[in-house]
Amino acid sequence: MSILPYVVSGWLFIIGLYGIVTSRNFVHLVMCLAVLQSSTYVLLLSVGYRVGGGPPVFASVPVGTPAVDPLVQALVLTDIVVEATVVALLLSLAIRIHKNTESVEPDKIVELRG
Amino acid sequence: MTITARRWLFGVCGAALFTIFILAVRELPQFGHYRGPYGDVLNRETVYERHVTDVVSAVNFDWRGIDTLGEESILFLSVVGTIVLLRTGDEEVQGKDNEDAGPNADIPLPSDATRVAALGLVGPLVVFGLYIVTHGHLSPGGGFQGGVVLATAPLLVYVAGALKTFKRIANHQFVEIMEALGIGGFLGIGFLGMARGAYLRNALPLGTTGHLFSGGTIFLLNVSTGAAVAAGMLSVMYAFLEHTIEVRLRSKA
């Protein structure tokens, strides 16, 4: 059981990839990418967790109280913002594609090949 | 490749990849047994060194401040990118779109109850956002979280159907300037530190731990991040909404 969080993280990555592979709609594809990305949050936060540790905030508890790793939390914060920005860009690309080709199906658009 | 072929090939590869992943993570320290040392050093040193109580904020704005500058720049560039990608072509501006008032005219206006509730929430939301931004170094929260909350407040104006007001807020030059000033402020505060030997080094008095104005540059970096995030998120939303608003305003007129 003690590796369950890691397994869930790996699963989210794979299922996100699967969604992208079989996607028939760019908006759907971007949402699968968001799921794929959440695997990194789960893994990062899980590896920094400590049984019995409190949050890394020492406002009401003295320094030295057992706490979880603050670092992975900072990394995940960065990661979440990166996700939002990537999603915004990809969605604007998807809107553009639809405007120019009247389709959002990745496999219907064959402008580039060979 | 057909979708079926893809499914099969991916089924095989994905299963193998998942297996490797599982075999690998079995060697990780067990869940709940973080071994350090990086995080533990920071937990120990932060309050003493920087007089702030939220270690995560200290990591973001001081220990690993350059990461956050990079991340702010990512947000900033993606806002610029979204505006570039969604810019309307010349032919649209010249009224080709006037024809499409038809299918959009039937969008119902929100009910009065919704409008009152939405507008009533704007004030508390702004206060809440400001609180989260300014107390980032003391308690959970900070520039990112507060900035996002602040960006959602004008959206409530949109939900309430006050399109013109929303447009006036979101399309205002003020938003652009706030975005650039937010990230520019971060960059500039970093330069202050150069006088003391290193970029992003604290250049202000640290103050008393637990007070609002403490933590030196962390407080200022937090606020500038809040400004940049709020303005950035609002600009992205507006870029998505701009065309719709124009059409709806025109159809109302």
Place this chain on the structure above:
Amino acid sequence: MGSPLAPLPVLVPLAGAIFLALVNKHSARWFADLVSISAVSASGIISLVLLHRTASVPIVYWFGGWTPRGGIAVGINFYIDPISAGLAAFICLLALCSFIFSLHYFDSVGNLYHVLMLGFVAGMCGFSCSGDLFNLFVFFELMSISAFALCGYKTEEPSTQQGAINFAVMNTIGGFLALLGIAMLYARTGALNLAQIGRALSHQADILFVTAFVFVICGFLVKAAVFPFHFWLADAHAVAPTPVCVLFSGIMVQLAVYAVARVYWSAMEGPMSGHQAAITSVLAIAGTITALLGAIMCFAQQHIKRMLAFSTISHTGILVVAFALLKPKALAGAALYVIGHGAAKGALFLVAGILLHRFGSVDESSLYGRGRSMKWTGAVFAFSGLGLAGLIPFGTFAGEHGMDAAAEGTSFWWVKVVFIIAATLTAAAVFRVYARVFLGRGVPNAAEELAKTSDEARETKGPHDHVPAVMFIPAAILALAAISSGCVPGSVAHFRRSASVFSETAAYQAQVLDGTALQEPMLSKAGEQPFPAAIRSAVTTMLAVAVAILALLPHRHRKLLHVERLSRTFLAVRNAHSGKIGDYVVYFSFGVTAIGTVLVFLICRH
């Protein structure tokens, strides 16, 4: 050891970008050009100063002044050695040329193009200087985000968005795969600083370490467009604005290989030291396939930008092979090769941009004979083609020679054959285009090719009846840079010294974590024999010319096409480049799985 200049190559372009965004609505176009050009020039000059200062000892710069405590890095550092400073300077040179080239480009969207380009430059400079694994990821994303937006810049064409979305999705997935690897390494070592990770990793490679290693390098290799992750690159380059392609092809792709090398030599060298053969064989094979596939696909293209893109794939494959040899000598060769190739490829793309400006097309057949009047532009094109062939004294020649020499005497001696084939085919494609477009030789358009011809939207406004000086001069500068990078006296020795600094793992860790200065690395004074290599380079060039002429002969040409049609394998390979993102992701997962399985099997079976 710190130098206050160290963070400036990143901060100056970033400040320029923010400033331009701030004054966007109020500033004229010339002002944006002025700010951009001065920002990249300043950044380039600072990089050159840093390059000069690092000649004796690399610079370690701790942000916030947080130096390590008892061997634990609490902050983030920039590690600037001659290679990273040189890369930053080269990035700025390419960006400068591309800004000058685009002086009368894109009048439509205020100055946002400049903002994106400056952000892109800042991201790449940071990526080449960072000494922290997560910080590498942040700069990776920074340059990716601006690159996606720049790639989709020409919004009116459907193909543009398709290329940009393929690029964005593949690179984002790659970035997150790398982040998973980073998380695993962090869990194992409790560190993000490369030097500290290197020290904390035990000297035994277990499955966790190998998997993390594979995830990190595969994440970066997506950006390096290594087979089977390369599909996005041709799509992205074919649609991106030409001045942006200069940066994409000239340096962004190669930076990813640099990052793999940096991560390997600073952090992974210890646990991997007993298993070098495994890494060498896996990556050398992947690189070889990339080089050959890219070269063949390159030769088969009619669309000039797409052809140059496949040529970049091929040359990056060569760089991956050079890294796979895991020898300082090969690294020195690769570094020189990056400069020589980047400058030549930049010049080629700029000439393609000139063609687009003049004729509104970059299709080889429809441009047939139309470039006859542009003698000098054609000369730059052919001259840069010689650079791709690796003719002495181009930078690519010295680089290729260094890589060959490193492979000599190992069981990978055959890579020189790969280098020759790749150089021949990519250069032959350039010569063929030169002969048809600028000399009007060979057959005019075959009928079936005409059907595919489509005109591109122009990127420029104004008169199109001549080649403006601001377009020609940057191309000429880059072509000259391609040749002079190989003839500066002592440059080879300098690159070899830099590469041995780069690959001194223990010294790197000591300097970053303990602050102890580096010892002067020992250089073996092996007697070099450049003459056979010089002859070989001449032979390669002649081969390339011969292949190009062969492709131009009328009956031969038709026969070649016929052979193409018959060869089902080639068609299958060509059709695999389907432009469908679902396919690409399947190939990606196949690649990661294959590399992972093989490496895990080779390293962990004991």
Place this chain on the structure above:
Amino acid sequence: MPFIQVTILIFVGMTGTAVALTRNPVHQVIGLSFYGIILGLFFFILQAPDVALSQITIGAVVLPLMFMLALGKIRRQAQRKSSTDHPGNARGVQ
């Protein structure tokens, strides 16, 4: 591992799977919002209040909102095409 952590983790995995496998983008957005909240809860349990806060604001509010706006925009583009040039040719959103 405490029961509540296991439960919520399994829930995270299941909702994530459901989001990736849902074919209709509109349903998917609702799922994504729900998934954002579950992830936020999980982060909260892992003693990461900072991350939980930003996950709930971004993952459960801003992201789904962006998706909704994009879907709406695409739908309007499709309607426009069908109403102006070729009636019945709107194949933007299934």
